[in-house]
Amino acid sequence: MGRLSLDGPARCGALIAPSPEWHTAGMSRLLVVHHTPSPAVHAMFERVMAGARDPSMQGVEVMARPALMANALDVLEADGYVLGTPANLGYMSGALKHFFDTIYYPCLEATVNRPYGLFLHGNNDTDGAQRAVEKVVTGLRWRAVAAPVAVRGEPTREALEACWELGATVAAHLTLHES
Numbered sequence: 001m002g003r004l005s006l007d008g009p010a011r012c013g014a015l016i017a018p019s020p021e022w023h024t025a026g027m028s029r030l031l032v033v034h035h036t037p038s039p040a041v042h043a044m045f046e047r048v049m050a051g052a053r054d055p056s057m058q059g060v061e062v063m064a065r066p067a068l069m070a071n072a073l074d075v076l077e078a079d080g081y082v083l084g085t086p087a088n089l090g091y092m093s094g095a096l097k098h099f100f101d102t103i104y105y106p107c108l109e110a111t112v113n114r115p116y117g118l119f120l121h122g123n124n125d126t127d128g129a130q131r132a133v134e135k136v137v138t139g140l141r142w143r144a145v146a147a148p149v150a151v152r153g154e155p156t157r158e159a160l161e162a163c164w165e166l167g168a169t170v171a172a173h174l175t176l177h178e179s
């Protein structure tokens, strides 16, 4: 196989652009990218998935990817995103940062204005992690369609309900066939 020659980051995005068949089938795809290191974060992730996969969300396929496994093609082929991370040392997890490092330039031009949501978990202070994620998605020009869900300590019933709402809200935006 010959080597691909790339002129720059935008060219890379063009080379791996998704096939158009997906959208002509009338389906949208929600990609949930998460770093889930503990039961508390897993409980939040599960409720986000349950909200996104609520049967009322017609025409939306929901796909989950651990942040260390997600790649630029996953992002390009999706229409909206939910991001999940613990707070680590006042920042997002290294795993989610790795995800952004991987996809940023390949997706920079192709994913402008796509809807996203964010959930975070920490023991005492998630503000730095939230700011860090928001700085990157501002660069990507993704569009927040729900308030971030930030949970400290053991997730309460209300916190898990907020996670469900988060997943459902971002998925609902995709039923409108936004991109």
Ligand SMILES: Cc1cc2nc3c(=O)[nH]c(=O)nc-3n(C[C@H](O)[C@H](O)[C@H](O)COP(=O)(O)O)c2cc1C
Pocket (backbone or CB within 6 Å): 037, 038, 039, 040, 041, 086, 087, 088, 089, 090, 091, 121, 122, 123, 124, 125, 126, 153, 154
């Ligand atoms: C290296 C490390 C750094 C962390 N830094 C923060 C932090 O800056 N803010 C915070 O609220 N929690 C911090 N935590 C706690 C994690 O966010 C927490 O362990 C994670 O969300 C999982 O929750 P759990 O330990 O209650 O299961 C840190 C944990 C580790 C291991």
